[in-house]
Amino acid sequence: QYAIDNIKGDYLEAALKSAKNYQETMNMSKDAIYDQLTSEYGEKFTAEEAQYAIDNLDD
Numbered sequence: 208q209y210a211i212d213n214i215k216g217d218y219l220e221a222a223l224k225s226a227k228n229y230q231e232t233m234n235m236s237k238d239a240i241y242d243q244l245t246s247e248y249g250e251k252f253t254a255e256e257a258q259y260a261i262d263n264l265d266d
Contacts, residue, residue, distance in 0.1 A: 219259045222252045226260035237261050 222244055229235045229243060243249045244257035252260070 218252065218256050222250070222256040222260040223263050225250055225252075226257075226264055230264055237264060240264070 225244060226240050229240045230237075235243070241257050241261050244252045244260060245254055250257075
């Protein structure tokens with residue numbers, strides 16, 4: 208269980224890092240970033256991981 212919990216944390220942080228990159232370099236809206244993070248053609252993060260990233264972006 209410890210390993211699973213820590214892997215999940217890594218994915219959450221990876222999603223947040225990607226989201227910050229999209230926000231800073233491409234000036235994307237939070238909705239567009241969410242779509243990119245969850246896209247089967249994009250990052251392929253889960254909805255939970257993408258939402259974590261959006262919730263933790265600076266405004």
